[in-house]
Amino acid sequence: MGDRQRAGSGPGRREFVALGLGAFAVAAWPLTRGRRRRLVRRRLPLMGTVAEVGVVHTDPAWAWSAAGAALDALSACEARLTRFRDDSDVGRVNASAAGAAVEVGPWTADVLRTGLRIAHESGGRFDPCLGQAVRAWDVAHRTTPLTEAERLDLAGRHPFQALTLESTAEGGRILRRTPDVVLDLGGIGKGYGVDRAVDALRAWGVQDGLVNVGGDLYALGFSPDGDPWVVGVRAPDDPERMLAELPLSEGAVATSGDYQQGFDHEGRRYAHILDPATGAPVRSSFHTVTVGAPTCVEADAWATAVFGLDPARAEALLRRASPTLRLVHVA
Template sequence: MHAADPERRNAGGLRAQRGQPRAPGPAPERASERAIEPLPDLRPDEQLSSLRTRSPSRRELLALGIGAFVVAGLPLAARRGRRLLRRTLPVMGTLAELAVVHDDPQRARAALEAALDELRFVERRMSRFSPDSDVGRANAGAALAPVQLSPETGQVLSCALHMARATAGAFDPCLGRLTQLWDVTRRREPPAAEQLSRFADRHLFRSLELGGGASAPSVRFSDADVAIDLGGIAKGYGVDRAVAALRAHGIRDGLVNVGGDLYVLGRSRDGDLWRVGVRSPGDPTQLSHTLHLGDAAVATSGDYARGFSHAGRRYHHLLDVHAAAPRRAEEHSLTVVAERCMTADAAATAAFGLPAHEARALLASCAPGAMLATPDASRVNPGAPARRSHLSDVTHPHSSESI
């Protein structure tokens, strides 16, 4: 499918590796031989800015809460005639890493540029921080009159509303004002209770009217408190578009990762399934478990990468619409494997913090055939084959419906 086709469309904790699957053992894998030190005197947004003119180190990636990058040496690939070309750059407020395995460097570079163009396209259309994006224009004017959207933004918003309805608001793309109120990257204490009560127990997605059809969509807000925030789905959509661009250029093997929303194509440079390590939320130098994947998407939601602590409680960016506050969760991260990254992205956002039985039911209804699992592998989609209950054996998830 062509990359421009709109049908192919939480800094996360994923590390992509290569190699043969190894038997799971009681000891966690090491994500790094050295302790990860925070970057001095730089907030995450300043760290990203400092990386715009150079390639980041592994230490910097992990300090930013991003643990997804290829960590294989090139000599073995060169001996086999399979070269790996890689690009890493800031996009969508996080870091994107793209890698392709191909014996033609010129074609590989062209494919990487096309994939990066797709990510930049999605950022221009769907960033809530840009007043010129579709989302920025809608948030500024849709409470007064309908605002025209691009077909791509209309498609993603339609999928987001579908997920909101299917999850009874556990996933809500209209909480932009509440997200801005919490602003967990800069706050050091919660907002006042009277500020939060304005948003508690409100399903604001029901106050967004999407009309105009697929080719010329428009949006109107019937409540002034609505503000679109596609942060829980747009990165996954961007990954899917980038993957489609790679395939359109003849790339069969590679990797696209945007801040932990990740898709692996085919096989690694040595012909093995890709090894995707899920970072331990309690220790960024450890991997909690490993997935062996090919042609599959992975997304992780967690409370450890973005947030602050106050009075003994952790406050993060994944909000509970009923309390108008960060969700309380027994487990600190949750991983979804699916056929498309947009599906995995939204499902991981929606399912984080839910009780186990509700998380299983959500996945069965919104992303059938995908796999939902916490680091201890206690949550799996009951519709998946039994052999997938062990995370180290996961390969090729079944097809999942579009969200």
């Protein structure tokens, strides 16, 4: 929690404070400035990683409680969106028969609505319905790739096109028109959870703070010294080395990379980010991509969508989708 790191290369030798797990660290601030404003941090294992919430305030006890409310929001989000629980909204949808409508809560409907929009805007490079392919590859446990026949059976599918989402007073109604539509919100759920945690902080009256969930980060307001937060992007092969420094205030960044989950086989990396066109993990000459956006749900999904593209194509796709999206760093 209190570990400090020096940037080993790049813009300078700024000192950084570790932010749990994931791609980011935050720049330390001079101890002689803003001494009454403290950053109080809480951590909790959530969403397959470690979630960390930091609140800047003069009252540490109040900040601790506010951070707890944000972690509660993250926990509630995970309970609704995980595919690993039969009683979650996602679990109930995936267990339903094709053609049967399932009522879901407002958070599930909201994140899926955003996911379907980005699926269309990205030409299917992001797809929240790739659960069948994700299960088939299971990169966390496999040591060899699928056979060519198995891969071809998955290639060229865009299952998001066969999902119907209707808004209701209680949230939404989801219908899988074909059985190969299997929800997997792994490429967007953490970002959505970060945004809900930020909402919880704002409801408490928090003006300055951070929420980081395994490489999906939102910076609220300013650091303890009153300046914008400076977020360091860690090198995938050396977490003590910072590849870039990002001034950030009231905005989000998210990183996707092939170093997070996957396996190596015969000189090739098979990571968890799948290419719907090929039915296989994305092949990329880069290991990590960081995207900035007004919300973390957008940064998360778009970092998934542009992973594997060369920087020029990635920037063009982001610009076409929205002027508020930006390619922050590729390595």
